[in-house]
Each structure stands twice: as structure tokens, then as C-alpha cells.
Amino acid sequence: MEEAKVIIFKSEAEMPTMAASLASTLYNKTGSWRYMRPLYVDKTPPCNDACPAGEDIVGYLDLIRQGRYREGWELIMQENPFPGVCGRVCPHPCESQCNRTELGGAIAIHVQERFLADWAHERGLKVIPSVSPDPSTPSVAVVGSGPAGLSCAYQLAGKGYPVTVFEAQDKPGGMMRLIPECRLPHQVLDYEIAAIESLGVKIRTGVQLGRDLWLDDLQDYQAIFLAVGQSLSRNLGMSDEDAAGVLHGIELLRRLDQGDKPGLGSRVAVIGGGNTAIDAARSACRLGAEVSILYRRSRHEMPAIEEEIEEALEEGVQIEYLVAPVEVLVKEGKVSGLKCTKMELGEPDESGRRRPIPVPGSEYTIEADTVVPALGQVADLSFLRKDIRAERERIVIDDSGATTCLPIFAGGDVATGYGTVTHAVGSGKRAALAIDRLLRGETLEGFPPLDRNVHAVPRDVDPTVVGFEDLNLVYFEEVPRPRQARAPAEERVKDFDEVNRGFDEEVAVAEAARCFSCGTCNQCDNCLIFCPDVAVLRDGDERPYVFDYDYCKGCGICVVECPRRAISFEEEIKWKKY
Amino acid sequence: MEKVLTGNYAASWGARLSRVQVIAAYPITPQTSIIELLANFCAEGELDARFIKVESEHSAMAACIGASATGVRAFTATSGQGLLLMHELLHWAAGARLPIVMGTVNRAVSPGWNVWTEQNDTLSQRDTGWLQYYCEANQEVLDTVIQAYKVAERVLLPVMVILDAFVLSHTSEGVDIPDQDRVDGFLPPYRPQLKLDIDDPHAFGPIVAPEHYMEMRYKMQKAMEEAASVAREVDEEFGEVFGRSYGLVEPYRLEGAEVALVTSGTVTSTSREVIDELREQGVKVGLLKVRLFRPFPSMAVRQALADIPKVAVIDRNISFGHGGIFAQEVKSALYNVDGAHRPPVFGFIAGLGGRDVTPEPIKEIINITLANDAPPEEISWIGVKK
Numbered sequence: 001m002e003e004a005k006v007i008i009f010k011s012e013a014e015m016p017t018m019a020a021s022l023a024s025t026l027y028n029k030t031g032s033w034r035y036m037r038p039l040y041v042d043k044t045p046p047c048n049d050a051c052p053a054g055e056d057i058v059g060y061l062d063l064i065r066q067g068r069y070r071e072g073w074e075l076i077m078q079e080n081p082f083p084g085v086c087g088r089v090c091p092h093p094c095e096s097q098c099n100r101t102e103l104g105g106a107i108a109i110h111v112q113e114r115f116l117a118d119w120a121h122e123r124g125l126k127v128i129p130s131v132s133p134d135p136s137t138p139s140v141a142v143v144g145s146g147p148a149g150l151s152c153a154y155q156l157a158g159k160g161y162p163v164t165v166f167e168a169q170d171k172p173g174g175m176m177r178l179i180p181e182c183r184l185p186h187q188v189l190d191y192e193i194a195a196i197e198s199l200g201v202k203i204r205t206g207v208q209l210g211r212d213l214w215l216d217d218l219q220d221y222q223a224i225f226l227a228v229g230q231s232l233s234r235n236l237g238m239s240d241e242d243a244a245g246v247l248h249g250i251e252l253l254r255r256l257d258q259g260d261k262p263g264l265g266s267r268v269a270v271i272g273g274g275n276t277a278i279d280a281a282r283s284a285c286r287l288g289a290e291v292s293i294l295y296r297r298s299r300h301e302m303p304a305i306e307e308e309i310e311e312a313l314e315e316g317v318q319i320e321y322l323v324a325p326v327e328v329l330v331k332e333g334k335v336s337g338l339k340c341t342k343m344e345l346g347e348p349d350e351s352g353r354r355r356p357i358p359v360p361g362s363e364y365t366i367e368a369d370t371v372v373p374a375l376g377q378v379a380d381l382s383f384l385r386k387d388i389r390a391e392r393e394r395i396v397i398d399d400s401g402a403t404t405c406l407p408i409f410a411g412g413d414v415a416t417g418y419g420t421v422t423h424a425v426g427s428g429k430r431a432a433l434a435i436d437r438l439l440r441g442e443t444l445e446g447f448p449p450l451d452r453n454v455h456a457v458p459r460d461v462d463p464t465v466v467g468f469e470d471l472n473l474v475y476f477e478e479v480p481r482p483r484q485a486r487a488p489a490e491e492r493v494k495d496f497d498e499v500n501r502g503f504d505e506e507v508a509v510a511e512a513a514r515c516f517s518c519g520t521c522n523q524c525d526n527c528l529i530f531c532p533d534v535a536v537l538r539d540g541d542e543r544p545y546v547f548d549y550d551y552c553k554g555c556g557i558c559v560v561e562c563p564r565r566a567i568s569f570e571e572e573i574k575w576k577k578y
Numbered sequence: 579m580e581k582v583l584t585g586n587y588a589a590s591w592g593a594r595l596s597r598v599q600v601i602a603a604y605p606i607t608p609q610t611s612i613i614e615l616l617a618n619f620c621a622e623g624e625l626d627a628r629f630i631k632v633e634s635e636h637s638a639m640a641a642c643i644g645a646s647a648t649g650v651r652a653f654t655a656t657s658g659q660g661l662l663l664m665h666e667l668l669h670w671a672a673g674a675r676l677p678i679v680m681g682t683v684n685r686a687v688s689p690g691w692n693v694w695t696e697q698n699d700t701l702s703q704r705d706t707g708w709l710q711y712y713c714e715a716n717q718e719v720l721d722t723v724i725q726a727y728k729v730a731e732r733v734l735l736p737v738m739v740i741l742d743a744f745v746l747s748h749t750s751e752g753v754d755i756p757d758q759d760r761v762d763g764f765l766p767p768y769r770p771q772l773k774l775d776i777d778d779p780h781a782f783g784p785i786v787a788p789e790h791y792m793e794m795r796y797k798m799q800k801a802m803e804e805a806a807s808v809a810r811e812v813d814e815e816f817g818e819v820f821g822r823s824y825g826l827v828e829p830y831r832l833e834g835a836e837v838a839l840v841t842s843g844t845v846t847s848t849s850r851e852v853i854d855e856l857r858e859q860g861v862k863v864g865l866l867k868v869r870l871f872r873p874f875p876s877m878a879v880r881q882a883l884a885d886i887p888k889v890a891v892i893d894r895n896i897s898f899g900h901g902g903i904f905a906q907e908v909k910s911a912l913y914n915v916d917g918a919h920r921p922p923v924f925g926f927i928a929g930l931g932g933r934d935v936t937p938e939p940i941k942e943i944i945n946i947t948l949a950n951d952a953p954p955e956e957i958s959w960i961g962v963k964k
Contacts (some may be wrong), residue, residue, distance in 0.1 A: 012793035017734055018675040019794060020772055021781040534776045 043519030087114025146174020148412025151428030210383030245335025265369020592723025672707025694932020
């Protein structure tokens with residue numbers, strides 16, 4: 001330290017005008033006064049926490065805000081090869097958790113994801129693999145080309161593994177293929193599948209496990225990922241359910257995908273309350289039928305995505321709640337209607353929803369030319385070997401996605417039954433990370449539980465989830481969420497064109513700017529501006545700022561003034577003897 | 579460009595034309611419209627300044643001190659109780675030698691609660707080391723703000739530009755708004771000798787021990803003394819550029835006067851009318867307007883008033899236990915004048931708490947002065963209901 005110098009001025013003329021030290025004050029390292037220390041620690045935003053695919057949502061919203069769309073798309077693609085699909089069909093649990101909900105509505109995250117995907121697709125952007133496939137590395141078989149299988153294949157290919165995907169149908173995509181084009185134009189799906197193939201993933205279609213192929217045929221592969229989904233539609237459990245005029249929801253959707261337009265007659269009754277039921281109903285609408293959905297519980301319990309229900313209602317679909325069919329009515333060998341019973345809700349069942357109970361004596365009949373059961377699907381596990389355990393029609397896996405028989409892994413609906421593309425993407429990625437570890441001789445322990453997400457690219461982030469009350473609300477004003485435009489209902493029932501429009505660039509940027517960036521430093525400079533000791537310095541390299549602990553007095557102003565909780569504050573007892 | 583402006587808006591325009599860079603202020607009647615218009619200028623992008631909303635006048639001055647210490651031009655405005663709340667920091671701003679300019683609207687001090695004009699708020703800050711200009715008209719307010727920055731930045735002392743509540747602050751008249759280019763030519767950007775610099779940090783306002791403190795005060799007084807001549811030069815230069823100058827004091831029809839009224843603020847304008855009327859009638863009265871109160875232009879006052887038989891000072895203020903403050907200052911300035919040339923000084927208190935000072939009380943003041951060889955009482959209260 002510099003020696004303190006005493007200056008005695010000989011005359012007032014020598015003295016400075018104002019009372020100011022002539023020497024620099026840098027010698028005075030005020031950091032020694034500190035007993036609390038601020039630290040830059042990014043925490044987990046609730047959206048990122050909630051994303052089943054493990055996307056860094058706050059990360060790409062910030063990139064949209066800055067106009068860095070290519071990087072935004074690439075950031076999603078690190079974790080999820082299907083942003084165009086998920087931006088359209090994901091039920092977006094991220095938005096349900098968004099802290100913006102309280103101040104103008106949740107960020108329209110799914111539309112932002114779609115914006116980046118559409119932006120990239122319009123420009124024909126390609127995924128650039130960091131590793132080229134090496135024939136000497138172990139190869140992996142993936143069974144099923146739905147979102148789980150392709151997500152797994154994509155992640156493994158990105159790490160240089162040769163991957164072959166076996167698909168029972170003629171075209172890859174699994175259940176994504178069955179989403180009608182009015183929700184998901186198939187060119188979007190095709191683009192994203194092509195991007196996966198461009199990494200060297202081989203997809204062999206028309207090869208069904210248990211028919212054309214058996215597990216034992218796959219012994220040349222060093223690991224196997226089973227992602228065959230749930231391909232069987234649940235039966236009604238009634239006589240005459242095979243009568244002409246009964247067409248299961250997934251069958252209807254598959255035939256539409258194949259370019260077939262089945263004659264449904266003028267009255268269609270769809271049975272069920274999930275997305276397949278809604279998709280089938282909206283498709284039937286577009287084929288010119290009057291459509292009713294019969295659902296045995298109330299709207300509150302309906303598992304379909306809220307917006308999809310609204311759009312179906314706009315398009316003229318009738319939904320009858322608290323109704324269940326009891327008999328398929330047949331006339332001259334063909335469906336003529338349904339006998340139904342009214343239901344009421346009793347005590348909650350194991351799903352947490354209130355159990356529907358028939359109301360005695362409430363039976364009535366409705367007329368229908370076609371009955372479309374959409375009661376959910378189950379897996380076809382006929383191919384399974386005895387050493388691979390299954391319970392309740394699902395393959396049992398541990399937190400790494402491993403079945404009871406290594407090196408066989410499983411994921412997606414056949415193992416987890418979540419029933420969304422995004423969950424399946426996360427599940428496939430989890431298995432890919434596990435397979436990579438297995439093939440490199442590492443342990444499979446330490447994976448988060450199956451209801452948590454996984455990241456392909458590790459993030460240096462505190463797992464604490466930032467809540468609304470953790471933010472410094474002084475900095476945020478209420479700004480309304482923009483509406484996603486959609487075609488008028490009377491127009492859109494005429495064809496299968498996509499209903500929802502994306503955001504244009506201006507809206508997307510403004511919407512990204514509405515993000516609080518919870519727990520995530522976005523270089524707002526508030527700490528830098530507020531620090532009374534000029535002890536916040538720009539780093540310029542990896543992190544935007546660093547604390548100059550030589551001078552930081554530990555006042556904590558930066559901690560309080562950080563709008564988004566990206567600074568932690570910890571006790572620092574320097575004088576304590578250990 | 580000529581515009582119809584209130585006195586408050588004239589102050590805002592003065593600040594805008596001076597290209598202030600930081601404005602920190604807290605609203606108070608009757609000042610608020612000064613900072614409202616400035617906030618609007620900032621919001622519309624017409625003024626490239628940071629407007630800082632604060633939670634009190636104390637904070638407003640603290641923010642101006644901080645801003646000015648970094649070498650930028652800072653402005654604030656206040657009135658009455660707000661000014662009193664600033665008191666501690668007024669000393670600080672002057673002691674730190676920061677050329678802050680403040681639009682200050684004279685408002686009576688509470689209680690009783692009163693928003694009308696009176697000078698006690700500003701005059702009780704007379705020893706803080708701030709220059710004080712008392713303005714008579716809206717044009718003078720605008721022009722004085724611009725002059726104030728030039729003076730302040732030369733002598734490194736802060737300046738209050740003072741206007742009467744409502745009589746000026748909320749009364750509109752035609753005001754010439756000079757071209758920005760000409761103001762820029764008159765008032766170049768502020769270039770401080772010493773400023774807060776994060777790349778070369780120094781301690782500002784640190785402890786100064788007895789061996790140096792007195793010298794610092796000496797230098798402040800020297801700066802105040804210099805300010806009187808700098809203010810005169812700046813006013814003259816302003817006159818050359820813009821065709822308007824005001825002087826530090828302004829004699830009006832003092833030639834051959836038997837009584838000289840001494841006035842400040844808007845009482846001056848009414849007094850001019852009265853003097854014109856009485857001169858018509860052959861009464862020999864004149865007027866001396868005191869525009870600069872700190873530093874007190876003693877020499878100019880002496881030159882103007884020596885040899886006039888009687889001096890009558892109208893004070894819109896009261897120093898309790900002594901009398902009108904302008905009267906004290908005038909007496910003090912004249913004390914060392916040779917007795918043969920030294921007039922008696924009659925002190926009148928009028929118009930407190932915004933009571934109108936119309937021509938009648940001014941005539942009464944003149945009549946009392948004419949009728950007595952010496953002041954009939956220490957303080958003559960005009961218009962008090964006894």
C-alpha cells in the first residue's frame with residue numbers, strides 16, 4: 001500500500017478550488033470493509049424449468065430481442081430438433097409457469113419458438129454437425145421415428161454415432177404425422193426430419209418391430225433405443241364396435257395423412273377428450289360433417305390443449321360434456337347412432353381428476369353416421385422379450401432411460417406415457433445422453449428423475465427457480481401479450497390450411513423484450529450503474545460483469561437493484577478463524 | 579421566436595436553451611410547471627438531458643450535486659418549503675463549488691399554509707454561498723437562467739434565479755426565445771477543472787482540517803466578490819448578443835429624486851408605474867431595482883443612492899427581531915458613506931404571504947417617506963390591519 005502523505009499548503013492559491021483529494025483514492029481498498037459478498041449466479045427461469053424438452057427459452061428470447069435469430073434457432077436445436085413442430089403443437093407448460101402472467105400475460109413462448117423455426121426454414125438453414133460420423137464408433141439402433149426416437153437419433157448423431165432408425169409406417173414422424181395439417185403443416189415436420197437425416201441418421205421405413213424385425217436381430221448394435229410409442233387405439237369395450245362406420249381417431253388421421261378422404265356421412269360423433277379427439281373432430285369438420293364430441297367429464301378435466309378446444313368450438317364442433325356412450329347402435333350392418341348415458345363427477349381418481357359416474361336412468365340416443373373413438377392409445381408390446389420388464393402397458397425404465405436389460409433403453413410414450421411431442425423429445429434426449437455415457441464406459445447414475453428435464457448442453461445455472469416475488473418489480477410495467485392471429489373459422493373449415501399464423505418480426509422482437517429474463521443476466525447494466533464503489537467491471541470475455549472485490553464494500557445495492565435475481569449475496573466472514 | 583410564456587415556462591426554456599444535461603427535481607406549488615415542461619422536453623427528445631425523479635428536494639439537490647460533480651450541467655427548481663428542505667445541501671453545493679442553477683419561485687413559508695409569493699424562503703438561504711438573482715419579468719427569468727450558467731461556471735458557485743409566485747410564475751406574457759445557435763455561442767459547454775472520474779478516482783468533500791478550512795472559505799468569499807464583476811460582464815455581453823441587459827441594480831428616474839424607492843421582484847414593475855404617475859405630478863421620486871442580491875452589489879447601491887435625500891426600501895420579507903432584509907443590506911452598504919452624503923433609510927414591510935402590492939401602498943410608502951425627516955419607526959408595516 002502507498003504510504004499516506006500529509007500535505008500542508010503554504011497558501012490558499014496552492015489549494016484546489018473544491019475540497020478534493022489530490023491523490024488517487026485507489027489506495028483505499030474498501031473491500032476490506034465487506035462481510036457480505038455479491039456473486040453473479042444465474043438462476044433457473046420457471047419456463048426453462050418447465051420445458052419438457054429442456055430448452056433454454058430465456059436464452060432464445062434474449063437472442064430474438066437482439067435480432068440474432070439464427071443463434072436463437074441454433075440454441076433451440078441444441079436441445080430439440082423439432083422447434084417448428086413444438087412451436088405449433090406443444091401444450092407449452094412453460095407459459096403456464098411464466099412470471100409475466102401477472103403483468104400482461106405469459107410470454108407467447110410457443111409462437112416465439114415457431115418464429116425462430118420458420119425464420120430458419122425460410123432460409124433453408126442446416127444443422128452443422130460438430131462431429132462427423134465415424135464408422136468405427138459404436139452404432140445405435142432406434143426403433144420408432146416419433147419425436148422420442150428422432151430426438152435420440154439426432155443427439156447421438158451429433159456426437160458422432162452412426163444411428164439407424166426403424167419405422168413401421170411408410171413415412172417417419174410417428175404420431176407427429178397424425179397431427180392434421182391445419183395444426184401442423186407436414187412440410188414443417190419434413191424439414192425438421194430432413195435436418196436430422198442430414199446428420200447421417202438412416203431411417204428405414206416400413207420395418208415394424210415384432211413383424212419384420214425382432215430385438216434379437218439388432219444384436220450388432222451396441223445400444224438400442226425403443227421408442228415405438230402407443231400405436232393401438234383403446235377399444236370402446238362394446239359389442240358392434242367393429243361395425244362399418246366405426247373409425248378410430250388415429251385411423252382417421254392416418255388415412256388423411258395418406259391422402260385419403262374417408263366418407264364420414266353428415267353426422268360424426270367423436271368419443272374422448274384428448275388432442276386426438278379434437279384433431280379428429282376438426283378434421284371431420286373439414287370433411288363436411290356435423291361433429292359432436294362426447295366427453296365423459298367436464299371441460300375442466302379435458303386433457304386437450306385449451307386453445308385447440310377453443311378453435312374446435314369456433315369451427316362449429318359441438319362438445320357434450322358429462323356424456324358417455326353405452327352402446328353402438330347399428331342398422332343394416334352399419335352404425336346409425338349411439339346410446340349414451342349422462343354422467344356426474346364423483347370423488348377424484350388416481351389421476352387426480354374427479355371420477356365420472358353414470359346417472360341412472362339418463363340414457364338417450366343420438367344419431368350418427370360415423371363414430372370415432374378417441375379414448376387414448378396403448379402400446380403394442382407384443383415384440384417385447386421377457387427380460388425387459390413392462391408394467392401397466394409401459395416399458396419400465398430408470399432415470400437414465402435404461403430398461404431392465406442393458407444396452408436396451410426406452411423412452412417416449414411407450415415408457416413414459418406423457419403423450420406430448422415435447423416430453424418425447426426430452427425422453428429421447430435423455431436416452432441419447434445415457435447411451436453416450438454407456439458407450440464411453442461411464443456410469444449411468446445421476447440423471448434427474450423422469451419428471452425433470454435434461455440438457456444436452458450443460459448450463460452453469462443455479463437450480464433455484466425464480467418466482468414472481470423474487471423479481472424487482474419496480475423495473476417492470478404491465479404490457480399485454482400479443483394475440484396470435486388465426487384465419488376466420490368459416491374460412492378455415494373449408495380446407496386443411498394452417499389455422500394459426502406466426503408473429504412477424506416486429507411483434508416477435510417486442511414480445512421477446514417483454515420477457516423478464518428471470519434469474520438470467522441480460523446485461524441490463526443496472527448493477528454497473530448503481531454500484532456506488534464502481535466495483536462492477538465489464539469483463540468482456542465469458543461473463544458480462546465481474547465484481548472488483550478489492551473495492552466492493554458488500555453494500556448489496558446491486559443485489560436489490562438487479563431486476564431479475566441474477567446476483568446472489570452470501571456471508572463472508574473473513575476474520576473467522578477455522 | 580416570440581412566445582407567450584408564464585414565468586415558470588420561461589425558466590424551463592432558459593434551462594433548455596442552456597442545454598442542461600441533468601434535471602433532478604421534486605414537484606411543489608408554484609414551481610411544478612417548470613419541471614413539468616422540462617420533463618416534457620426530455621420525453622419529446624427536444625432536450626438531451628436525463629430527468630431524475632426523486633423523492634424529495636433534499637434528494638433533488640443531492641442528485642444535482644452528484645451530476646454536477648461529474649462535470650455535467652445540472653438544473654433543478656423548487657419553492658418555499660422545498661427550498662428549506664434543501665438547506666443542508668445548498669451549503670454542500672456551494673462548498674463543493676458546483677455551478678448548479680436553480681429556478682426558485684418565491685413562496686411564503688408555512689405555517690399558516692400559504693402558496694403565494696414572499697421572499698423569506700430564498701432570503702433565509704442568503705448565507706449558503708449561492709448567488710441570488712431576483713427577476714421582475716418573464717423575459718428576465720429566461721435571460722437570467724442563461725446568464726446564471728455562464729457566471730456560475732466561471733466563478734464555480736451555484737445560482738438561484740428567483741421569481742415571484744403566481745405574479746410571475748403563473749402569469750403569461752410575450753417572451754422572446756433566442757435562437758439556440760446564438761445561445762450556444764454565448765454559453766459554451768461546461769468544462770470543469772476537476773470532476774468525478776471513475777478512471778482517476780479522487781475523494782470529493784473529504785475532511786479538511788483547521789489548517790486549511792479557513793482558506794477554503796476565504797476562496798469562496800473571493801469567488802463571491804469576483805462574481806459581482808463577472809455577473810456585470812456577462813450581463814453586458816448578453817446585451818451585446820441579444821439586445822437585452824439588466825444590470826446588477828437598475829436605477830429608474832433617480833435624477834434629482836428626493837426619495838429613492840428600493841425594490842426587488844415584481845414590486846418593481848408596479849413601482850415604475852407609480853413613479854411615472856408621481857413624476858407627472860412633479861413629485862421627485864425614483865427607483866433602484868436590486869436584481870442581484872448575492873453577492874450584494876454594495877458599490878453599485880452606494881453609487882446610486884449616495885446624495886439622494888431619503889431612501890425607502892420595500893421588503894416582501896421579514897427577519898424576525900430585526901426587520902426587512904433588503905433594508906438591512908442597503909443600510910449596511912451605505913453605512914461607511916460619508917455622513918453628509920448618507921441618506922436615512924426607511925424600512926417598509928409589505929405584501930407578505932402574497933398580499934397584493936398595488937399602487938396605493940406604494941404611494942403610501944412614498945408619502946410617509948416624504949413627510950418625515952427620519953423613519954418614524956424601526957419597521958413600518960404597510961397595510962397591516964391593526
